[in-house]
Amino acid sequence: MKGLKVNCAIMGGLIFFTALLGTGGGLYAGGQQTKSPAASGPAGWPQELVICYLPNEASEELTEYRSALQGELSTALGIKIREINAADYNAVVEAMRTKHADIVYYGPVSYVQAAERSGAEAMVTPAIFGDKSRAGYTSKIIVKAGSPIKTLQDLRGKTFAFVDPASTSGNYVPTLELMNTFPGMTNEDFHTNGRFFSSVMFSGKHQNGLQGVINGDIEAAPVASDILAAEIAAGRAKESDFVVIHESPKIPSSPMAIRKDLPADLKVKVKQFLLAYKDPNYFQYMLGMSPADRPEFVEAFDRDYDYVRDLMAKVIPQ
Structure with missing residues (x-):
């Protein structure tokens, strides 16, 4: 994604970040540090591990x-766990590349980027009933309840907020859905003011786009189905606030990944902990998964995200 400037606007108290497609802020703020055992782990292990969160999961x-x-992870490993929160999706990739982060709950696209650039190694992904064949989520394009917008065709000339240049369900998937609906139009067309949308921007995180639509600041936005469910479960949105006008095919679930160059026995212990967690x-409010579906983490592999690599190549041909 090159050469596309996106406007910075303040709408109804929501701050939409100025961004350049293909770049990111690279900043991340300090977060929580757990109370953890004073003793260090086995020989060769670091004294602490740092978990970095995407903006969607980093809220207070x-x-x-x-x-x-x-x-619980700190207790299980016998070492400190520290949290940092990413300013944007590119920052989580850079945090692992520069060894400022050891564990990241990536989106699928940012995982693929981190696997290529930062030595990220997929460990686990969430699935209902612990059934990997049922793992996955969708991208939903929403409008405010009562909006005259009913279909993707009705979006022409409207205002729209993608989430982040590296967001799977907030950028790549909805862009491909639009490209499939309007043959001949390109990724650049859908990200340039006046070519398809009257105004297009990035909101920074799914929750911003959701609230922007509900408040009437923007006319439409994509939201990940799991984040939408989590916001409804927490009471920060109601199903009556919005209408889904389009839903994508299923996307592979986001992976929790770890730095590949960490000690092998440490990586095994972390994965074992997550598979038993x-x-x-956590699954309901962090990941938007109903307790009735008995969600849990299942093992994830790099090959699980080959679909995402193909998706990225279709949206932005090399």
Whole structure:
């Protein structure tokens, strides 16, 4: 994604970030540090591990659920766990590349980028009933309840907010859905003011786009189905606030990844912990998965994201 400038606007109290397609802010803020054992782990292990979160998971409202996982992981490993929160999707890739982060819950596209650039190694991904064949989520394009917009065709000339240049369900997937609906139009067309949308921008995170639509600041936006479910479960949105006008095919679930160059026995311990972690509050409020579906982490592999690599090549041909 090159050469596309996106406007910075302040609408109804939502700050939409100035961005250049193909670049990112690269900044990440310090976060929570768990109370952890004073003793260090086995020889060769680092004294602490750093978990980095995407903006969608880094909100204050989710601190309780992040801290619960970190505290239990710290106890299981016998080393400190520290949190940092990414300013944007590119920052989580850079954080692992520069060894400022050891574990990241990536989106599928940012994972592929991190696997290529940062030595990220997929460990686990969430699945209902622990059934990997049922793992996945979708990208939903929403409009405000009562909007005259009913289909993708009705979006022409409207205002639209993608999430982040590296967001799978917030940029790549909805862009491909639009390209398939309007043959001959390109990724650049859908990200340049006046070519298809009257105004197009990035909101920074799914929750911003959701609230922008509900508040009437923008006319349409894509939102990941799991994040949408989590926002409804937490009471920050109601199903009556919006209408889904389009839903994508299923996307591979986001992976929790670890730095490939960490000690092998440490990576095994982290994966074992995650595969055994079944806190229903974490899965419901962090990941938008109903406790009735008994969600849990299942093993993830790099090959699981070959679909995403193909998706990226279709949206931005090399």
